[in-house]
Amino acid sequence: MSVGPQIEIANLELQYGENHILSNINHSFEAGKCHVVMGPNGGGKTSLLRSILGLTPFKGQIDILWNDATNNGKPGSVGYVPQKAMFEQSLPLTVMDFILLNLTRSPLFWRKRQQDKAFALTQLERVGMANRADRRMGQLSGGEQQRVLFAQALLDNPDLLVLDEPTTGMDEQGVRYLESLIHEFVAQGKTVLAVHHDVTAVRRLDAQVHVVNRILVDSGHHSDVLIPEKIERLFNHYSHAPIAAKQHEVA
Incomplete structure (x- = not known):
């Protein structure tokens, strides 16, 4: 049984000023699956994720349908990894500080319980960053910062995991950690929704x-969509000419 939610979108429209970002999106993301949003730069991928998360105003309807049987009638938790974050090198915030701050939601000068630190370290181990726990966030590479952000997203054991270009700047080892965790989430019946650009990784x-x-x-399914005869057309930049491909709805 899926513990992650199904996501239903009806008549989604999004624009900034005169710039139409998304138009007439009607779609369903099935529960308990890994869903990857792809497309050309400027096509609205991140805007779609932000709309689902309620981070940007839009017209239309978006419903996140949680499984009542597995969540006791309550909404499940959501983990979110943004495309990237910037940390000043001089900021005296270590990797462990960052995780504990997000875990306990209390000031860093409060005494942290050992069990909180042990739990934080476990999450860092899941992304291969336990050995960087004492490093300042600003001293990490961009890919390492992404791995820490991923660890932060795991803290509440989310039933819906939303990832915006999660492998940006990551080395091969980091990508392997991330992909392993995504497979683990889906095996548990959770829902993963990600923006990705790497066809091979998808x-x-x-x-x-x-x-x-x-x-x-x-x-x-990727085996039906990411085929050579489709890929070039699918990733062409938007024009105002009618798009030949038919808009799909997935039940």
């Missing part, structure tokens, strides 16, 4: 792929 994730280019251009 195939390794065995993901459902949803191509967004201001409208929903195509949707389905």
Whole structure:
């Protein structure tokens, strides 16, 4: 049984000023699957994620349908990893400080319980960053910071994990950690929703792929969507000419 939610989108419209970002999106993301949103730069991928998370105003309807049987009628928890974050090198905030601050939601000068530190270290181990726990966040590479942000997203054991270009700047080892955790989440019946650009990596994730280019251009299992005869057309930049591909709805 899936513990992650199904996500239903109806008549989604999003624009900034005169700039239309998303138009007439009607779609369903099935519970308990890994879903990857792909498409050209400027096509609205991140805007779609931010709309689902309620981080940007939009027109239309978005419903996150939690499984009442597994969540006792209450909404589950959501983990979110943004595309990137910036940390000043001079900021005296260590990796452990950052995780504890997000774990306990209390000031850093408060005494931290050993069990909190042990739990934080466990989450850092899951992304291969336990040996960097005493490093300042600003001293990490961009890929290492992404791994710490991923560890932070795991703190509440989320049933819905939302990732915006999670492998940006990551080395091969970091990518392996992330992909292993995504497979683990899906095996537990949780829902993963990610923006990704690497076709090979998406195939390794065995993901459902949803191509967004201001409208929903195509949707389905990666083996049906990411085929050579489709890829070039799917990732062309948006134009005001009608798009030949039919907008899909997935039940």
